[in-house]
Amino acid sequence: MKGRELSEEIRAHIEEKIAELVESGVPASDARAQALRGFGNPTLIAETSREIWGRPSLDRLWQDVRYGARMMRRDPGLTAVMIATLALGIGANTAIFSVAHSVLLAPLPYPNPDRLVFISTLNDQVVGAPDYFDLRAQAQSFDAMAAYTYQDSNLEARGEAVQTTVVSLLGDMWTLTGAEPMEGRLFLPGETGGVVLAYRTFEQRFHSDASIIGKAVTLDGSPAVILGVLPRDFRFLLPTELSLIQKKEIEAYVASPFTPTNQPHSAPQMRSVSVVARCKPGVSLAQARGEVEALMERIKAQWGYMGFIYSQMVVRVVPLQDRLVRNVRPALLVLLGAVVFVLLIACANVANLLLARAAARQKEISIRAALGAGRMRVVRQFLTESLMLALIGGAAGLLLARWGVAALARFGPVDVPRLSSAKIDAWVLASTLALSLLTGLLFGMAPAISYSRGLHNTLKESVRTVSASSSARRLRTLLAAGELALALVLLTGAGLMVKSIWRMNARPAGFDPEHTLVLKVSLSGDRYRTLPQKVLYFRTTLERLRTVPGVEAAGVGTGGFMGPMRVDEIPAEPGAPLPVVNIHVASEGYLRAIGLRLMEGRWITDEEAAPVAVVNQSFVRRVARGQDPIGKHAFRATIVGVVADLKVDKLDADPAPEIYTPYSKSILPFASMEVMMRVSGDAATAAPNLRSIAVETDPTQAIYGTTTLDRALAESIAPRRFNLLLLAIFASVAVLLAAIGIYGVMSYTVMQRAQEIGVRMALGAEGGQVVRMVVWQGMLVAGGGIASGLVAALALTRLMASLLFDVKPTDPQTFATMAAGLAGVAFLACWLPGKRAARVDPMVVLRYE
Amino acid sequence: MARDLFPGALEIMVLQALRREPLHGYALAQLIRRTSGDLLQIEEGSLYPALQRMLKAKWVTAAWGVSATNRRVRIYKITAAGRKQLEHEVASFERMIEGIGRVLRPSQS
Numbered sequence: 033m034k035g036r037e038l039s040e041e042i043r044a045h046i047e048e049k050i051a052e053l054v055e056s057g058v059p060a061s062d063a064r065a066q067a068l069r070g071f072g073n074p075t076l077i078a079e080t081s082r083e084i085w086g087r088p089s090l091d092r093l094w095q096d097v098r099y100g101a102r103m104m105r106r107d108p109g110l111t112a113v114m115i116a117t118l119a120l121g122i123g124a125n126t127a128i129f130s131v132a133h134s135v136l137l138a139p140l141p142y143p144n145p146d147r148l149v150f151i152s153t154l155n156d157q158v159v160g161a162p163d164y165f166d167l168r169a170q171a172q173s174f175d176a177m178a179a180y181t182y183q184d185s186n187l188e189a190r191g192e193a194v195q196t197t198v199v200s201l202l203g204d205m206w207t208l209t210g211a212e213p214m215e216g217r218l219f220l221p222g223e224t225g226g227v228v229l230a231y232r233t234f235e236q237r238f239h240s241d242a243s244i245i246g247k248a249v250t251l252d253g254s255p256a257v258i259l260g261v262l263p264r265d266f267r268f269l270l271p272t273e274l275s276l277i278q279k280k281e282i283e284a285y286v287a288s289p290f291t292p293t294n295q296p297h298s299a300p301q302m303r304s305v306s307v308v309a310r311c312k313p314g315v316s317l318a319q320a321r322g323e324v325e326a327l328m329e330r331i332k333a334q335w336g337y338m339g340f341i342y343s344q345m346v347v348r349v350v351p352l353q354d355r356l357v358r359n360v361r362p363a364l365l366v367l368l369g370a371v372v373f374v375l376l377i378a379c380a381n382v383a384n385l386l387l388a389r390a391a392a393r394q395k396e397i398s399i400r401a402a403l404g405a406g407r408m409r410v411v412r413q414f415l416t417e418s419l420m421l422a423l424i425g426g427a428a429g430l431l432l433a434r435w436g437v438a439a440l441a442r443f444g445p446v447d448v449p450r451l452s453s454a455k456i457d458a459w460v461l462a463s464t465l466a467l468s469l470l471t472g473l474l475f476g477m478a479p480a481i482s483y484s485r486g487l488h489n490t491l492k493e494s495v496r497t498v499s500a501s502s503s504a505r506r507l508r509t510l511l512a513a514g515e516l517a518l519a520l521v522l523l524t525g526a527g528l529m530v531k532s533i534w535r536m537n538a539r540p541a542g543f544d545p546e547h548t549l550v551l552k553v554s555l556s557g558d559r560y561r562t563l564p565q566k567v568l569y570f571r572t573t574l575e576r577l578r579t580v581p582g583v584e585a586a587g588v589g590t591g592g593f594m595g596p597m598r599v600d601e602i603p604a605e606p607g608a609p610l611p612v613v614n615i616h617v618a619s620e621g622y623l624r625a626i627g628l629r630l631m632e633g634r635w636i637t638d639e640e641a642a643p644v645a646v647v648n649q650s651f652v653r654r655v656a657r658g659q660d661p662i663g664k665h666a667f668r669a670t671i672v673g674v675v676a677d678l679k680v681d682k683l684d685a686d687p688a689p690e691i692y693t694p695y696s697k698s699i700l701p702f703a704s705m706e707v708m709m710r711v712s713g714d715a716a717t718a719a720p721n722l723r724s725i726a727v728e729t730d731p732t733q734a735i736y737g738t739t740t741l742d743r744a745l746a747e748s749i750a751p752r753r754f755n756l757l758l759l760a761i762f763a764s765v766a767v768l769l770a771a772i773g774i775y776g777v778m779s780y781t782v783m784q785r786a787q788e789i790g791v792r793m794a795l796g797a798e799g800g801q802v803v804r805m806v807v808w809q810g811m812l813v814a815g816g817g818i819a820s821g822l823v824a825a826l827a828l829t830r831l832m833a834s835l836l837f838d839v840k841p842t843d844p845q846t847f848a849t850m851a852a853g854l855a856g857v858a859f860l861a862c863w864l865p866g867k868r869a870a871r872v873d874p875m876v877v878l879r880y881e
Numbered sequence: 882m883a884r885d886l887f888p889g890a891l892e893i894m895v896l897q898a899l900r901r902e903p904l905h906g907y908a909l910a911q912l913i914r915r916t917s918g919d920l921l922q923i924e925e926g927s928l929y930p931a932l933q934r935m936l937k938a939k940w941v942t943a944a945w946g947v948s949a950t951n952r953r954v955r956i957y958k959i960t961a962a963g964r965k966q967l968e969h970e971v972a973s974f975e976r977m978i979e980g981i982g983r984v985l986r987p988s989q990s
Contacts, residue, residue, distance in 0.1 A: 041906060041955050042929060048907040048952060049925075072926035084933040 038081055042074050075403060092409075096416035103393075103417060110389065111421070113772075114382045118425025118471065120765055121378030123432030124371040126456070126464045128758075130437050131444075132364045134454040136357050140269060143210040144310060148352035149320060150271060151177075151307040153328055153345050155594075155612065158304035161295040163331055167307070168203055170327055173320040175312045178203035179305035180270065181288065184704055186556045186734050187227070188250035189258070194237065195554065195736040197281060198251075199268060200288035208310055209266070216245040216260025219287050226259040227251060228285040230268075234261040251286065252703075253557040269449050270308055271355050297335045308352055321349040356449050362834045363755045369831070370525065370762045373518045375471065377769045380511040380518075383475035384773055386418065387508050388780050390479040411480045418476025419469065426468030430456070433464070444754060478507055505781075512770075512777045513817030519770035520821025520854050521828055522763040527846040528829055528839055529756040535838040536679075536749055543627035543678055545742035549715045551726055552737035553588075554704035559730075567696050570619065570705065571638070573729045577709060578621075580725060582718060585710040587622025589695065590702050591615070597691070599656045600665040611654045614688050615667065617695040617702055623675060625708040626741070633662045633673030636694045643669035643697055649677045651689035669693055679745075708741070715740045755835060767857055770817075775861035778810045782869040790874040799870035806869050810862030811855075818851050818858070889970060891931045892940075896959060896967040899941060905954035906932065932957060940966050 049067040054060055068074070104111040139145040151167070153159045159167070159179070168177045179202040187196040205211075206218050215234070219226035227249060229238070238244045242261075249256050268282045288305075295303055311320050325347045332345065357364075390397075397410055437454050444451045553573070560566050570588045577586045596610035604610055620638045623646065636646050645667060652661055652674055661671045677687035695702070707726065711718050719738050726735050746753075782789070789802055829841040839846070891913075898904060898912050909932075910925040935941045940963035946956040959967075 037955070038929065038933075040953075042926070044952050044954050045907045045910070045925070048948070048950060048954075051950065070925055072924035074926065077926040077929055081930045081933040084930060084937055 038078055042071075042078060046071055046074070092412075093416065096413050097420065099413065100417040100420045104420070107389070110385060114385055114421055115425045115428060117378045117381050117769060118422060118468075119428035119432055120769075121371075121375035122422075122426045122429030122464060122468055122471065123436060124429075124762065124765070125375050125467060126429055126433035126460060127436030127440060128364075128367050128371045129463060130433065130456050130460040131440055131451065131454045132368055133459060135450050136361060136364060138450070140353055140356075141265075141267060142208060142269075145353065146351070147311045147313070148208065149309055149311060149317065149349050150352045150355040151309055151324060152348045153324075154304060156346065156348060157306070159307045161290050161303040161305050162292070162297045162299075163328065164202070164305050164307055165292040165295065166331055167324060167327055171309075171320075171323055173311055173315045173323045174309040176204040176207045177307065177309040178205035178208050179288070179290075179307045180205065181303075181305050182282075184552075184554055185252050185284075185286075186250075186554055187284065189238075189244070189247070193250075193732065193734050195552075195734045196233070196283045198284050198286055199282050200286050200290075202288045202290060202305065205308075208308060209268075211262055211266055213260035214263040215242050216258070218262075219259055222287075224287045224289060225254075225256050226287060227256050228259055229261045230281075230283050230285070231262055231264040231266065232281065233283040256286070267450070267453075269356060270352070271306065297331070317349055317351070321347060324349055360449070360751070362832070363751070366525065366832045366835060367755065367758055367762075369828075370522055370759055373522050374762050374766050374769075375467075377515045377518050377766050377773075379471055379475040380515045381769050381773045381776075382418075382421065383478035384508050384511045384776055386414075386475065386479045387504055387511075388776065390414070391504060391780075414480040415473070415476045418479075419472035422468045422472025422475075425471070426464055429468075430461070430464055433460075478511070481507075508777050508780070509813050512774045513813050513820070515766075515770040515773040516814055516817030516854065516858060517821035517824055519763070519766040520818055520851060521825045522759070522766045523850040523854060524821075524825040524829055524847055525832060526756065526759045526763040527850045528832070528836055528841065528843060529752070529759055531839045531843060531846055532835070532837040533749065533752060533756060536752075544710070545627070545745055546740060547711055547713075547715050548625065548627065548741035549709045549711055549719055549722060550737065550739055550741055550744060551707040551709075551723060551735050552704060553707060553726070553733060553735050555733055556703065557732065560703075560733075563696075563698060566702070569729060569733075570695070570707075573707065573726050574619065574621065576725055576729065577707070577722060580722060582712050583709050583722070584712055585621045585625040586707065587619045587625045588705045588707050589616050589618030589622035589692070590705045593617075593700050597655055597666055597689075599659075599661055599671075602656055602659055602661075602664065605657065611689055613651060613655060613667075614690045615700065616690060616692045617698040617700055618692045619695055622708055623692060625710045626678065627710070628675040628678055631674045631676055632660075633671075635673055636692060638694060638696050640694050640697060643699075644672045644694065645669040646673040646675055646692045647671055648675050648687070648690040650687045651691060654689050667691055667693065668699070715742075752835070752837075767854065770854075771857050771861045774810060774814060774817075774858055775864065777813070778806060778862050779865040779868070781809070782806055782865045786869075786872055789869050789872050790876075793872065794874035802870040802872075803863065803866040806866030807859065807862045810866070811859060814855060814858035814862070818855055821854075822847060822851055889974075891927070892935060893967065893970050893974060895928070895931060895935065895957075896940065896963055896970070899957055899959040900964065900967060903956050903958040905946070905948055905956045907954070908948070909957070935963070938962075938966075 046064075046067050049070065050060075050063045053063040053066055058066060071077075140148065142148060151159060153163060161179070164177075164179045168179075171177070181200045183198055183200065185196050185198040186193050187198075188194075204221075211218065213228070214231065216228075218228055229244075234240060234244075244258050245260060247258055249258055262285075268285075290303065290305070309320075311317075328345060328347055400410060400413075401407075434456055437456060441452045441454050553570075555566055555569060560569060574586050574588060577583055591614055593615040594612055595615060597613040598604045598610055618636070620636065623635060628648075631649065633646070636644055647655070647661060647666070652658065655661075655666065656664070661674065664671055675692075679687055693699075695705070709715075709722060711722075719740070723735055723738050727733075789797075793799075793802065825847065826842055833841045894913050894917070895909060898909055898916075904912065906928060910928055913928075932941070932943075936943060939960060941957045941959055943955045943957050945953060948954045
């Protein structure tokens with residue numbers, strides 16, 4: 033209404049002026065022009081006048097949005113490509129960010145999470161059980177302290193024995209975690225013999241039948257009572273150091289049988305526990321650590337005979353959350369960096385496409401400018417369009433991210449704490465929105481800038497010779513080169529991880545994990561209290577297994593013990609802590625079944641007269657300090673043999689010193705053992721049969737964890753493989769986008785130079801020459817991008833050193849391979865438009881002139 | 882020779898003209914051009930945003946009417962608030978002129 037009145041008024045004004053001019057003798061033909069000259073731009077004036085009446089920006093925004101939508105619809109293909117690119121970039125960022133948020137940033141779901149600390153004095157992992165009791169009784173810095181250990185237990189209920197992963201608790205664990213029972217009750221301080229079930233166990237094993245509460249069960253042969261069930265959302269999120277074939281989920285909680293009386297400082301062996309505590313309000317980490325250190329020094333002075341162990345003591349008091357994510361933080365940060373790179377490439381790509389479109393729209397824009405659109409107005413139009421694209425892309429990305437987070441939670445490695453609780457919440461939504469807007473500004477800037485630089489020249493030129501200003505072309509070239517550089521950084525990162533995994537899997541001769549089968553046997557009950565009873569069980573089982581055709585070797589053994597060690601006859605390195613050695617007890621065939629190679633001396637047998645031991649090469653290097661250990665003594669045994677190093681536990685760790693002693697003479701208590709069998713043929717298919725043969729020895733004993741050593745080893749690096757998979761996906765997306773980027777630039781250049789190419793060909797240039805020319809030009813850009821990518825990668829791969837294994841972050845081979853590979857992709861992306869250029873028909877091009 | 886107007890000058894000139902009699906846009910433009918002796922040249926069009934601003938501030942009102950040349954035009958009329966604004970503007974304008982005068986002739990002050 034107002035608008036129409038105003039236009040009418042302005043029209044009346046101009047007509048009146050024309051009439052007056054005509055009256056004064058100006059020819060009618062000139063009068064209108066003269067009147068308009070005196071008046072100014074009517075459209076612009078009408079618009080500014082209207083704006084005075086409020087909400088101008090909203091009106092204009094709405095106008096811009098409608099116009100933008102029209103532009104998008106006009107070129108649906110291009111729009112779809114841009115939105116898909118942005119959705120990929122924003123979606124990947126959102127997914128990884130929500131994981132990082134819930135894993136690294138979100139506070140632990142316990143009361144006062146910021147005051148929870150993890151305390152360790154040995155091995156950066158545990159505290160001696162007697163020391164824990166002293167600390168809990170004496171330390172003043174904490175208002176609650178608790179300890180825990182893990183074990184595989186045999187839980188017999190309703191006549192069925194099931195291997196169960198159990199945490200034994202000491203102290204104020206329920207207070208620290210704020211746990212409340214969903215059914216029944218939790219055990220009280222000092223109360224033993226009670227079992228509290230995790231929700232999943234209650235639901236799956238006992239079908240949510242509450243009548244199980246109060247029922248008597250048997251836990252590892254001892255009577256116990258099921259007391260209660262924890263709620264579904266209770267998570268036991270404390271640092272775990274689970275072994276190779278343990279189940280990763282806590283299924284039940286029991287009170288630890290440890291007491292200050294049965295775990296005295298004077299005992300010849302020290303059991304260890306993991307310890308968490310809550311600092312009193314206002315107590316700093318340094319204060320807490322100072323107090324623990326002082327207390328430990330006192331214990332050390334008082335119990336000097338344990339100095340052997342205490343010499344290894346390093347007191348650490350760290351925030352629980354930091355400790356929990358210690359192993360996953362670097363990987364997540366690298367992945368976050370990678371997705372940011374992907375997003376930057378996506379931005380560059382969309383900016384590139386928008387620049388191309390802006391060049392095509394130059395005429396339209398010039399007309400808008402001539403009709404009175406101010407410079408800012410046009411820039412704003414560009415930015416509105418970019419923001420629209422970014423927001424649509426962001427919305428699509430959010431959908432992708434929802435799916436991605438679900439996939440990550442489902443397929444991600446189990447030992448990433450709280451991965452399964454990752455979700456898209458308000459926090460993530462807000463950051464996605466912010467990210468989309470930022471993205472829109474970032475890639476919208478390019479066309480806006482290139483527009484405001486070169487305006488007003490276009491209208492003068494004929495349509496066909498319109499060409500992008502040279503600044504826009506430079507910008508596009510730069511963007512394409514930048515994309516390649518970013519892509520190369522990602523590729524190099526992924527390449528280094530591939531090489532790491534390859535290195536981890538490098539195997540010595542004789543080691544054949546595909547053909548090695550592992551069964552885990554856990555003995556419980558009155559029949560297996562003494563060592564000879566256990567030995568008899570295993571001897572019988574192994575004899576049965578060896579008679580099965582296809583079984584080449586079978587043995588039984590277990591690790592799980594470790595301690596600082598020295599060779600009695602060789603002086604320890606002065607001043608340095610004693611190296612920590614993994615201690616195994618094993619049967620005769622065990623070492624051979626694993627695939628260890630004897631380098632020197634002889635194997636251990638099941639019928640030794642005196643205590644003997646076999647050590648590995650790492651032991652020789654680090655404990656025997658390079659001297660020949662045969663005939664010397666360590667761990668109260670005579671060393672009779674040396675075997676080659678072999679990674680049989682974790683693939684991603686350097687081989688540790690190992691010592692193997694006969695299980696028949698074991699001085700260490702063991703309940704569970706691993707039965708290793710070397711089989712010819714497919715181990716996985718032989719597994720069920722072998723397992724049932726083993727069960728026949730005594731059906732009341734649980735045999736579980738049947739797997740091939742190969743699979744168990746692969747499991748040990750599952751998190752790394754998962755990181756690699758993600759990084760590889762991101763790198764591929766990056767390469768694809770970068771290839772599209774350089775392809776786009778080259779196609780566009782070829783299109784623009786069609787005339788020139790036509791002339792060249794008319795003058796006798798061969799098709800091959802044209803292809804060479806285009807490819808050469810493209811490869812110059814690509815070369816620049818790849819060269820700067822190499823420099824950036826050199827600087828950045830250093831940050832992922834902790835994710836690599838046996839590969840330097842600057843591994844020249846990886847760098848060269850990846851750069852060459854990317855150059856190949858870039859070559860292809862330049863060659864295709866080049867080939868099209870060679871097909872230009874000179875007559876068609878020239879006829880247009 | 883064209884000079885730029887200082888901010889608010891156009892409003893003063895419009896209010897001044899309307900104080901004598903209600904006028905429509907074209908007549909206003911002509912009047913301002915005549916009274917400024919072509920010294921101050923403005924694009925006639927810029928009158929309209931200024932008029933809209935003054936309408937919004939309720940210094941003037943507008944009503945459709947018929948011009949001397951028999952055209953349907955909007956005739957603007959000054960309001961009480963407009964008069965007050967004019968006095969205020971003129972006063973501050975004079976103070977400004979005075980101020981400029983002092984700066985230009987420091988010896989006489």
